[in-house]
Amino acid sequence: MLELLAGLGAAALIILLYYQSNLFPLVILAALFLVLLRFAGAKTPRFSPVGQSAPAGEFSFNQIGGQEVAKKELLEALDFVTKPQQIRHMGIRPLKGVMLVGPPGTGKTLLARAAAGYTGSSFISVAGSEFIEMYAGVGAQRVRQLFSSCRRKAMKERRNSAILFIDEIDILGGKRGRHSSHLEYDQTLNQLLVEMDGLGGKEDLHILVIGATNRPEALDPALLRPGRFDRVVQVDLPDLEGREQILKLHLHNKPVCKEVPLQKIARETFGFSGAHLESLANEAAILALRGGKKKIEEKHLMEAVDKVILGEKLERKPDPEELWRVAVHECGHALVSEALKPGSVSQVTITPRGKALGYVRHHPERDYYIYTLEHLEKKIAVLLGGAVSENLVLGSRSTGSLSDFNEAVKIAKKIIAAGLSSLGVVSIDDLPGARLHRTIQQLVGHREKWVTELLSTKIELIEEIARLVLEKEKISGEKLRRYLSAGDRAC
Ligand code: ATP
Numbered sequence: 009m010l011e012l013l014a015g016l017g018a019a020a021l022i023i024l025l026y027y028q029s030n031l032f033p034l035v036i037l038a039a040l041f042l043v044l045l046r047f048a049g050a051k052t053p054r055f056s057p058v059g060q061s062a063p064a065g066e067f068s069f070n071q072i073g074g075q076e077v078a079k080k081e082l083l084e085a086l087d088f089v090t091k092p093q094q095i096r097h098m099g100i101r102p103l104k105g106v107m108l109v110g111p112p113g114t115g116k117t118l119l120a121r122a123a124a125g126y127t128g129s130s131f132i133s134v135a136g137s138e139f140i141e142m143y144a145g146v147g148a149q150r151v152r153q154l155f156s157s158c159r160r161k162a163m164k165e166r167r168n169s170a171i172l173f174i175d176e177i178d179i180l181g182g183k184r185g186r187h188s189s190h191l192e193y194d195q196t197l198n199q200l201l202v203e204m205d206g207l208g209g210k211e212d213l214h215i216l217v218i219g220a221t222n223r224p225e226a227l228d229p230a231l232l233r234p235g236r237f238d239r240v241v242q243v244d245l246p247d248l249e250g251r252e253q254i255l256k257l258h259l260h261n262k263p264v265c266k267e268v269p270l271q272k273i274a275r276e277t278f279g280f281s282g283a284h285l286e287s288l289a290n291e292a293a294i295l296a297l298r299g300g301k302k303k304i305e306e307k308h309l310m311e312a313v314d315k316v317i318l319g320e321k322l323e324r325k326p327d328p329e330e331l332w333r334v335a336v337h338e339c340g341h342a343l344v345s346e347a348l349k350p351g352s353v354s355q356v357t358i359t360p361r362g363k364a365l366g367y368v369r370h371h372p373e374r375d376y377y378i379y380t381l382e383h384l385e386k387k388i389a390v391l392l393g394g395a396v397s398e399n400l401v402l403g404s405r406s407t408g409s410l411s412d413f414n415e416a417v418k419i420a421k422k423i424i425a426a427g428l429s430s431l432g433v434v435s436i437d438d439l440p441g442a443r444l445h446r447t448i449q450q451l452v453g454h455r456e457k458w459v460t461e462l463l464s465t466k467i468e469l470i471e472e473i474a475r476l477v478l479e480k481e482k483i484s485g486e487k488l489r490r491y492l493s494a495g496d497r498a499c
Contacts, residue, residue, distance in 0.1 A: 066125035072118050073257045073282065074250020081241045082106065082119055089127040089169045089214055104207045105217040105236050107177070109224045110243030113283025116220035119243065120173040123218065129169040130162040136179035139196050147180070147196030155203045155215070162213050169214040177219035178226040197228060204236050245281055247359040248274055248481040254282050258289035263303040273309045278331070278359075278481075280316070288312045333398060334358045334366040335474035337408055340397020341368045341390055342473075342488055343466060344459055348386045351489070356473075357482035365408065371485070381428045384419050388455045391416045396459045400467050401474070416455075420448040 069079055088095055088103035095102060108116040117133065124131035134154060139147040154172070162170040174180065181197050207215050219237055221227065231237055246254060252274040259270075277285060291312035296304045335358050342356045345368065358366035395409035420429075421444075427433035429447050436444065463470065473491055477483055 067118065067121040068125050069119075069122045071257065072115050072122060073252075073254030073285075074246035075115055075119070075243060076250075078108070078110075078115075078119060078241050078243045079122075081239065082108075082123060083126070085239045085241070086123055086127055086216075089129065089216055092168075092214060101235065102207070102214065103216065103238050104204050105219060105231075106239045106241060107224070107227075107232065107237040108218060108220040108241050108243050109222070111222050111245055111281060113281035114243045114245060115282045116243050117173065117175060118282075119241075120171060120218040120220070123216075124171040124173075127169055127171070127216075128167060129171045129214075129216070130158070130165050130167045131171050131173065132158050132161060133173040133175065136174060136176040136181070139180045148199035151180075151196060151199040151203060158215055159213060162215075168212055169216065172215055172217045173220070174217065175220045177231075178221040178223045181219070181228055181231045182226050197231075201230055201236065245279065245359060246285075247357065248278075251277050251280060251285060254285045255289060258286045259292075259304070262289065262293050265303045265305050268304070268306050268309065273306075273313070276310065276313050284316050288316045291315050330365075331358060331478060332474065333402060333406060334408065335477045336401045336470060337394040337398050337406075338366040338368055339470045339474045339477060340393040340395070340463060342393075343397070343463060343470060343492070344393030345370065345390045346489065346492055347462055348389060351485070353485040353488055355482055355484055356477055356488060358477055359481055379422075381423060384423055384428070385451075385455055388416045388419050388452060389459050391419075392452070392456050392459045393463070396456065396463050397470055400460070400463055401470055416452055417448055420451040423451060424448070 069083070072079065085103055085106050088100075092102075108119060110116060120133070121131060123129075132154070139150050158170050158172050162168070180200065204217060207217075217237070219231075224240070232240065248271075252270050255270050255274060255277075273288075277288065280288070288309070289312075292304045292308040295308040295311055295315075296302075299308070301308070338356050338358060342353045345352050352370050353368055354371045355369040356366075357369070391412040394412055395405050398405050398409070421436065423429050424431060424434065424439075424444065424447055425436045429451060431439075431443075431447055469491070473483070473488065476487075476491070
């Protein structure tokens, strides 16, 4: 704006000079105008204040449904941007990078945008694929340009912080030496590492790099080492409550019948990401319009669920029988865990996480450096709880216990190798395979017998809790314990 005014002023002066007019009153007016401008400018701080909610027009965390854990973890990390003085005063190393990890469409980009709004930072977003070219050196040059344009943007917008969001960072930051044209890939990643190492020096501008990926295993370990992407925030598929919130967010600008049971729709959308839910709200509005209705009704939303599943090729709609099995399995783990260590379960859920269809979150244990036989046997028992529970309640087992068994066998081998088994002190490498196998079977078999005895007295309780988990998708450890104590009284 200022540049435009200056340009116009200069043009007017040249025209007036050309016609030899009296310029004195004009010069006075221009001087007055400049003084006024200076005063007006002095009222705006040189840099926008940080740590405030997003100014109008900027994206905020309230516009993201669910993802409470991810939001909390990200907000904690943003303290580094919002409280630079305190961080410096305490001599804390500035945070340079946060890695958002999770399936596609779960809101990673939204979280990064909200972080920029929350911290009053400039926001630049790029995708990893934009850096990779056939010619060596081009990607590295682009990385250099990216960081300098980030600095320029922040200066221009008069901000003292900037958030640089790199989506699909695994393309740019995959393990080095793996690609056929690896020179280009490696140089690009090396340049990113160099740029990140250079951050947090004496410059006034704080640049925070937020990376996003759904393939964390493909990342080069150098990226995740302390001092680079210090924080890893898991952004999972939303649970029942999260899905309801996301639906509300995407329906709020659409006419919806009051009677629409959003919780029911949320229940029907198990496994949907935020992007699927946004598409669902959109499809429902289109269906209502096509049907000549003024408002979206329940039937439109239900039809849209199928449309999204078929259209977006979601792997498949989860089978209720399968979900019931997962709930029974997880309850088995949880009950054994509570029996062996009361208060140990933090949450039981059937919302998929990574490759698991459901999981039991335990309260973090303290770090152990050595384990007793008793401790290891308890671990095996908890691992077997899922399969035993399936057997008792459903009369059969499933492949859902595969990773539990693998883990149980690993622990059994550890017991044998440490000389804690009936074999005494042995070299596990010199042990005949059949003998090793028999001892593992013995160790695991004893635990299995014990778990079966424990759970066979609690079949009804397992079913009751599994029904609750199926309905709510997750229950807290406290709620589980309330049920368990009520169950004990009933016994
Ligand atoms: P990708 O990994 O494919 O880049 P992403 O995790 O970055 O995906 P976004 O781009 O943030 O996903 O989300 C895509 C769209 O899905 C958003 O524009 C929004 O409409 C919707 N969406 C996703 N998650 C949420 C959420 N938690 N709350 C509200 N809307 C969401």
